[in-house]
Amino acid sequence: MKILVVDDEQDVRVLFEQRFRKEMRTGEMEFAFAFSGEEALVFMEQHNHEAVLILSDINMPGMSGLQLLEKIKQHYAAPPPIVMMITAYGDEENFNTAKRLGADDFLTKPVDFISLKDKLKSITT
Amino acid sequence: MINKILRISLLLLLVSTKGVAADFISDSLRSVYAGTNNDSIKVKALLELAKHKRQNLNQRDSAIIVFNNALLLAQQKGLYKQQAEVALQLGIAYRIANLELNKAYQLTQNAIMLCRQYQYKALEADLLLLLSNLLVNKSDSAKLLIEQAIRISLQANLAEQQINAFTRKGEFYITVNADSARLYLYKALAVARQSQLPDKEAALLQRMAAIYSINFGGDSANYFMTEAINVVRNNNLVDQELRLLRNRISSETGFFNRDSFEINFDRILTLCRQYKRDSITFMLVFAQASRDIGNYPKSLQVYFTALRANELLKDTAAIQNNLYGIGLCYQSITDYKKSNEYLYEAKKYGNKNPFINIFVHDDLAKNYLLLKQPDSCRYYAEKSYRLAAIFYGGEAKIYGGVLNDLGSIYFELGEDSIAINYLRRSYIDFTKNQVQYLNFCHTTMSMAKYFNKKGMSDSTFIYAKLCFNTSRDKGFLSFLSESSELIADYYQKKHNSDSAFYYQQTGFTAFKTLYSNESTREFQNLALAEQQRKEELEKEKETYKSKIRTNILLGSLFTLAVIIFFLYRNNRQKQKAKFKIEEAYNQLKSTQSQLVHSEKMASLGELTAGIAHEIQNPLNFVNNFSEVNKELLAEMNEDILKGNYEEVKTLAKNVTDNEEKIIFHGKRADAIVKGMLQHSRNSNGVKEPTDINALCDEYLRLAYHGLRARDKLFNATIKTDLDAAVGKVPVVPQDLGRVVLNLITNAFYVVDEKSKQHLTGYEPTVTVSTKKINNKVEIRVSDNGSGIPQKVLDKIFQPFFTTKPTGQGTGLGLSLSYDIIKAHGGELKVETKEGEGSTFIITLPA
Structure with a gap:
């Protein structure tokens, strides 16, 4: 299963590659990166809706993570990918909107990579 | 005969009712005196006339003469009871005026003998209390006299005298033993309640409040004041209620209560309207209190209303006080020149109001200090001190409120020894006599500053803490913020960072409240209202x-x-x-x-x-x-x-x-x-070569995330088109940053407004672009919002113009931006199409 990470910060890619280097080396996890909501949608289109787990930041210029979430959950109905939202603002409003739009999980920055790793492992295996 | 008695009782009724013209009462009493052959009525008329005069500060001397005439007449005609009555009132008059106390003592003693002879119990008790009051420095004898009065009033079952005697005994203990004082006042209170004398009851409750307020028992003082007001209100004692309420709204008394003072002022105005009492003096008290707690717009508004009324009445002493108050308002908002204008106006009235005149000079000194004109400052400070010495009858008797002001002025002038001398005298005055909270804060704060300068940190802490406690209880925000700062410093030095943080926070909150948008906005509204009136007037002129x-x-x-x-x-x-x-x-x-x-x-x-x-x-x-x-x-x-x-x-x-x-x-x-x-940071106004593209990019991000953080639903597409040829341009970076930020924030605001209309296919977009054109640099901030309507287009750079709802914009952003760009030798223009969007263009010389 591919994991698509969506964040406007370019260094997020490097960070994930380092944090999950062992899992990537063993092929246990496969990561792809998109730097905006729009790019994420293009990626989904190109990869023909293959089963992915999406980790998306909320606060991005242009299409926000929440808008991306809405689009994904509407258009990719069978089966809908798992979407986890990440945001710097752990407030209730964001949380509720994300839940309403069908987010499967909600993480706040700074991300605890150890628990994230556990979560991803339990989903992907 | 019956007719005359009727007439005089009617008059006496009038005398007890305030609001009847004073001249009318005096004239009527004189005509009663002249028109009767009954000596008893003559004495009574004279006595009432004198009592009436005694109320008025300027007529105390003539009151004493009339009392003496009445006394003589009663003596000659053998009217013993009246003789004792007159003696009592005359003794009180001497006591009030602090004159001829020995003569008063003799007079009272004689009257007491007379009462014993003829068994006038009530009068005897009254006279005994007066006598104890005349014995200022002989406390043992005074106590004995009070005990005698209590005994007589209990024996003869005289409620009023019991109340007076217990009160007097309570007061006797006030400075020595507050608990005993309270005990006797409670006794008096019980009698007043039992005998249903609401006016006495209220007065006693106020006395209780005073005792608690001297001893810093704010809550208890509050409770007793509220009780007192309830009692007079339930019994329709209008004038007494007004007096109590006046204490309640006056920041100079210990009864001041910040939470209820606007409600109390409204109540005063209602009472004045309903019962035809003069409301102007209350307005001045209210305006002063509003100023003291930092509500300057309200204060100014009330001062101006009162000033118009006083000018109509030609009440010069009040006008002087009024002008002085306005001057202080401007001083508080740091417009010292304007403040001086009003103070000079007030000074023109000289000694019409000698008390105010002292402070007019004192505050002129303060303003000149702040305007950095030390010579003028010193001149007015010295003059103020001299006026005070004359007013209070000698340097040693000068009131603490004058001393602390002058002390802090001399402190700022660097004359430390004069400063601390004045401040110490002031501190002693306030701790010895009744506490005046605002002044107390002032004195303790100044002393804290003095010790801080001298590096004596423990003394600094003690006085700052005294100031802090009182200003926090009373809501004097500026003192609260100042004292917190010194205390926080103290704890910082002691490495007690928790306490330091607490005081810093308290101070900062006070400061923020003091200079909140609220009060500036009210100022702005006041200014706008004036402008509107101006425009209406011009229209009228056209017609x-x-x-x-x-x-x-x-x-x-x-x-x-x-x-x-x-x-x-x-x-x-x-x-x-x-x-x-x-x-x-x-x-x-x-x-x-x-x-x-x-x-x-x-x-x-x-x-x-x-x-x-x-x-x-x-x-x-x-x-x-x-x-x-x-x-x-x-x-x-x-x-x-x-x-x-x-x-x-x-x-x-x-x-x-x-x-x-x-x-x-x-x-x-x-x-x-x-x-x-x-x-x-304050802009230093120095131009330095600045990377314009980096600056635009930075503020774009900040503005975007700022909005996003505050409004989760906000979203917009950002486009940038930055020309690398722009490079570094000499500008004041803080100032230009402010302009760019302002334009971008505005752009985000308008696209957000438009996106709330849910138009299909609408994508809110803000574009920032830079371009080098010949020897100029252009920064464009474009939005695809609703555009600017033609009719407001020429107003958008005017100060105070805003299309945002009240409270959301100061209406100064674009006007300041315009000024900043002009100061850079550049131009700020706008291109707009209604329904399609606007572009703001900054052009700067490269």
Whole structure:
């Protein structure tokens, strides 16, 4: 299963590659990166809706993570990918909107990579 | 005979009712005196006339003469009871005026003998109390006399005398033993309640409140005052209620209560209207209190209303007080020149109000100090001291409120020994006599500052803490914020950072409240109201002119007369308009500096949320990459032990790369903090070569994240088109940053407004672009909002113009931006199409 990470910060890619280097080396996890909501949608289109787990930041210029979430959950109905939202603002409003739009999980920055790793492992295996 | 008795009882009723013209009462009493042959009525008339005069400060001497006449008459005609009555009242008059106390003592003693002879119990008790009161410094004898009065009043079952005697005994203990004082006042209170004497009951409750307020028992004092007001209100004692309420709204008394003072003022106005009492004096008290707690707009408004009323009444002493109050308001909002104008106006009235005159000079000194004119300052400070010495009858008797003001002035002038001398005398005055909270704060704060300067930190702490406690209880925000600062410093030095933080927070909150948007906005509204009135007046003028033209066409003699009449009116109208315009202009000027400050703070507020987000991201990277490096290094050690050197090489490269990331994001956070400090700092006005593209990019991000943080639903597409040829341009970076931020924030605001209309296919977009054109640089901020309607287009750069709902904009952003760009020798223009959007274009010389 591919994991698509969506964040406007370019260094997020490097960070994930380092944090999950062992899992990537063993092929246990496969990561792809998109730097905006729009790019994420293009990626989904190109990869023909293959089963992915999406980790998306909320606060991005242009299409926000929440808008991306809405689009994904509407258009990719069978089966809908798992979407986890990440945001710097752990407030209730964001949380509720994300839940309403069908987010499967909600993480706040700074991300605890150890628990994230556990979560991803339990989903992907 | 019956007729006359009726007449005099009617008059006596009048005397007890205030609000009847004073002259009328005096004249009537004189005519009663002249029109009767009954000696008893004659004495009674004289006695009432004298009592009436005694109430008036200026007529005390003549009151004493009339009392003596009444006494003589009663003596000659053998009217013993009246003789004792007059003696009692005359003794009180001497006591009040602090005159001929020995003579008063003799007189009272004789009267007491008379009462014993003829068994006038009530009078005897009254006289005994008076006698105890006359024995100022002989406390044992005084106590005995009070005991005697209590005994007589209990034996004869005289409620009023019991109350007076217990009260007197309570007061006797006030300075020595507060508990005993309260005990006797409670006894008096019980009698008053039992005998249903509500006026006495209320007066006693107020006395209780006073005792508690002297001993810093704020809550209990509050309780008793509320009780007292309830009692008088339930019994319709209007004047007593007004007196109590006056204490309640006066920041100079210990009864001041910030929470209820506006409600109490409303109640006063209602009572004055309903019972035809004079409300002006209350207005002055209220205006002063509003000023003391930092509500300057309210204070000014009430002062101006009172001033108009006083001018109509030609009450010069009140006008002087009024002008002085307005001067202080302007002083509080740091417009010292304007303040001086009003103080000089007040000074013209000289000793019409000798008490105020002292402070007029004192505050002139203060203003000159702040205007950095030490010579003028010293001149007025000395003059104020001399006036005070005359007013209070000698240097040693000068009131603490004058001394603390002058003390802090001399402190600022650097004359420390005079300063501390005055301040100490003032402190003693306030701790020995009744506490006046505001003044007490002033004195203790000044002393704290003095000790702080001398480096005596424990003394600084003690006085700052005294000031802090009182100002917190009473809500004197400026003292609260000042004292907190000194206390926080103290704890900082003691390395007690929790306490330091607490005081810093308290001080900051007080400061923020004091200079909140609320009060500046009210100022702004006041200014706007004046401007509107100005415009209406001008319209009116136009109407008059057109009428005149029509009349000329008619050409008749009659119309000529009308013309003359209208011209006259017009002229008067013009003069009125001129006055109002000037007033409005002055008010505008005084608010401007405050508003500029608040605009800056507002834009800082817009930034902080964005900054928090902007810092969060780089910090996350720093933390994460550091953790990863730790893991990598552990792995590396293992590989070294295994001899797996190829892997070690790869890991080492990863570590190096990560280090670079750490450094990069660390610097990024650093730059953001620097940028924030730069924005909040006062602009130094120095131009320096600045990377325009970087500046635009930085503020674009800050504005975007700031809005996003505050409004989760907000979203917009950002486009940038930055021309690398722009490079560095000499500008004042903080100032230009403020302009760019303002334009971008506005752009985001309008696209957000439009997106709330849910138009299909609408994508809110803001574009920032730069371009180098010949020797000029252009910055364009475009939005695809609703555009600017033609009718407001020429107003958008005017100060105070805003299309945002009240409270959301100061209406100064674009006007300040315009001024800043002009100061750079550049231009700020706008292109707009209704329904399609606007572009603001900054052009700067490169």
